[in-house]
Amino acid sequence: MTRMILYSGPLSMFGAKAQIAALEKGLPVEVVMVPFTAEHRYEPKHPDVLRVNPKRQVPVLLAGSVEIFDSTQIFEYFEHLRPQPALWPSAPEARAAARLRELWSDEVFFPPVIRLMSLQDRLGEAPARQAVEEIGLRYAELESTLTGQAHLAGEYTYADIAFFMAQLFAARMRAPMTAATPRLLDWRERVATRPAVSAVLRQFKETLGRMGLGIPDFIARA
Ligand SMILES: N[C@@H](CCC(=O)N[C@@H](CS)C(=O)NCC(=O)O)C(=O)O
CATH class of the missing domain: 3.40.30.10 (Glutaredoxin)
Known part of the structure; x- marks a missing residue:
């Protein structure tokens, strides 16, 4: 190869x-x-x-x-x-929905996280509070999609990989998912324990530790 x-x-x-x-x-x-x-x-x-x-x-x-x-x-x-294991659903409708969720993660969920990155020394001020609130609304939106399905687009797909990384950065920026979205917390645990994901989490844990940066609990457990 x-x-x-x-x-x-x-x-x-x-x-x-x-x-x-x-x-x-x-x-x-x-x-x-x-x-x-x-x-x-x-x-x-x-x-x-x-x-x-x-x-x-x-x-x-x-x-x-x-x-x-x-x-x-x-x-x-x-x-x-390498089509197998498939990381997009095969049915056109399901694949379109999964692709949209992947884009949503990068381009709808993530922008307020980027804003929050530059507001870490002003978390009590209105722009940071607004960004945290926006992120919270997105978590609530996803919570309802997890009714009756284990992953964001039904089966495990690239959408889960994208959102797992986006929420990791939200957690680092002090906007983690909370007990208000229990299905999402269970989803995070399911994804974090996949060997491919936990290997990358251990790499993040090592880098964050070396740089003296905060380590969210779900990364510390990897
Ligand atoms: N849409 C791009 C975003 C890539 C991106 O933002 N990369 C960041 C690191 S996570 C970067 O290289 N930043 C350095 C820079 O913009 O100078 C993707 O999905 O790959």
């Missing part, structure tokens, strides 16, 4: 999505962590990241003549490359 290199970052949620997917698929992907520090963030950028991604971001995947970026694009490539 063609050598595959995944550029990610030690605390990159989008990189972790791709890494979990590779592990779920049993794909032999070499993970290269680009430089990342609290002080300089993602600078200097890795030359391969700059060459492949005009957005200058990880994750980037190199697989022979395939050189792609964006976690969702990488999901799609993995799914074609």
Whole structure:
């Protein structure tokens, strides 16, 4: 099989999505962590990241003549490359719903988490409280989708991987899911104990510990 290199970052949620997917698929992907520090963030950028991604971001995947970026694009490539175990449902309606949930996670749930990242020293102020409230509404929305199904789109899919990583960052930014959404807490436990996910959680635990950053309880248990 063609050598595959995944550029990610030690605390990159989008990189972790791709890494979990590779592990779920049993794909032999070499993970290269680009430089990342609290002080300089993602600078200097890795030359391969700059060459492949005009957005200058990880994750980037190199697989022979395939050189792609964006976690969702990488999901799609993995799914074609190794269809089993399937991480999208096969029925068109269910697949469309799962894809939408994956997009929802990155582009609807995550934006208030990004806002909260820059408000960590002002958590008592209105903009931070609004972001936390918005995140809480999204958790409540998902709680109802988990009635009668174990995962966000029925079976375990890329949507679960995406939302698991997004909620991990929300928890780090002090907007964790709570006892108000018990089905979601059970879902988090189910996903966290999957071997592919717990391997990446242990990596996060090690990095957060090394950088002296807070470790949410569900990561500490990994
Ligand atoms: N939509 C992209 C988002 C990628 C992204 O935001 N990557 C972050 C790390 S998690 C990054 O490289 N940030 C550095 C920068 O923007 O300079 C994806 O799904 O891959």
